[in-house]
Amino acid sequence: MxxxxxxxxxxxxxxxxxxxxxxxxxxxxxxxxxxxxxxxxxxxxxxxxxxxxxxxxxxxxxxxxxxxxxxxxxMRPDMEPPDTGSLAGDLQAWSEQYLDEMSSDVGRAMVRDVLAGTGQMDGQPVPCRCFEFTAAQIDVILARARQRGEPGLPTVDALMDGIVAPVIYRLLFAPAPPDLAWLRDRLHDGVAGRR
Structure with a gap:
């Protein structure tokens, strides 16, 4: 622990x-x-x-x-992301669950609490641990896509920047949390962009 x-x-x-x-x-x-x-x-x-x-x-x-x-x-994940058989399906299933959890009152309170902490975990600022958890989940999704031979995969950083970062920013600062239509547009841009 x-x-x-x-x-x-x-x-x-x-x-x-x-x-x-x-x-x-x-x-x-x-x-x-x-x-x-x-x-x-x-x-x-x-x-x-x-x-x-x-x-x-x-x-x-x-x-x-x-x-x-x-x-x-x-916030520590307790299971691997769902395996739907494709990168697009895996990202959609995972990101919809992520948005649902993080946009709840409990999820937003957890994000605020993490940002308010000034301590360190394992020698890193607290928010870095949350970044690692999320990046590891995305890495699992990308590893499955590589094993299936899907071409032109995005990087973990591209998906963190293109999907996760805007979700968290909007949860913290927008007047209303993002909805599924907004998320699906981000997913299309993140997967189609293949950065």
Whole structure:
């Protein structure tokens, strides 16, 4: 399991450290469901998790970094993208699911939490972990297309720039989230462009 740190030496892997992380993450998720994100405080989370507030401050630094850590863990894919038999089909199925998840209230809150975190995970800024998760999913899709012998494939970067980046930008700054018609236009441009 990945652990967020604020520049301090990281906790021991496994054992008590893993149990504390799991308890704190569970407490954050439960309290968010019960009271909403705005009501969360470090003492509330600590009390629910059965740890002291100093444990949370020592490990995560502050509430923003804790929420970023929880959000990154929730954003971690738990399965491979669907295999429809073609690059176009795989990208459409994956990106529609991605848009649906990220445009939900929970998805947008997770993106905001990740962006608010100032800590590091595995020596990288927190948002870089989300980038890696998404790029890895696209890489799986492209690897399948290569195995099928599909010609003129786009790169991971071209699809990240042509599909994922505009989705996230519009989710954060547009008055309404993008819809499926908009996404399908982006997909057509991303696949047809074959950059």
């Amino acid at each position: 990945v652990t967020l740190t604020s520049g301090k030496s990281g906790p021991r892997p496994g054992g008590r450290s893993a149990r504390v992380q799991a308890a704190v993450h569970a407490a954050v998720n439960e309290l968010q469901r019960e009271s909403g994100r705005a009501a969360l405080t470090v003492p509330m989370v600590a009390a629910r998790a059965g740890v002291t507030p100093s444990t949370i401050y020592r490990r995560w630094g502050d509430l923003a970094d804790l929420l970023a850590d929880v959000a990154v863990e929730r």
